[in-house]
Amino acid sequence: MKEFVVYTAMRILLFLASFGIVVGIMALLFDGTYNLLLAIVLAFLISGLASFFLLDRQREAFARRVETRAAKAAAAFEERKAREDAESD
Secondary structure, three states: OHHHHHHHHHHHHHHHHHHHHHHHHHHHHOOOOOOHHHHHHHHHHHHHHHHHHHOHHHHHHHHHHHHHHHHHHHHHHHHHHHHHHHHHO
8 A cells, every 4th residue: 555655745745846847838938828738748747657667666566565565365265166066076
């Protein structure tokens, strides 16, 4: 759970920083005005690309955690299945 919270928080912070930078640049270039929808779209694109490179370690930790939990769940399922098969014989 910790890995999910860390990765998600960092993605949100990266988006907010990108949004602030995009709005700041647009405001400077267009005399204090900016298009909110365009700023959001650009911030999503920039933060998505940046997170691909900057958050690789956090993404890998999250993926390992998910893989571990899935393996435990699969093992528990197989154990219950084998127990039921043994009881029915």
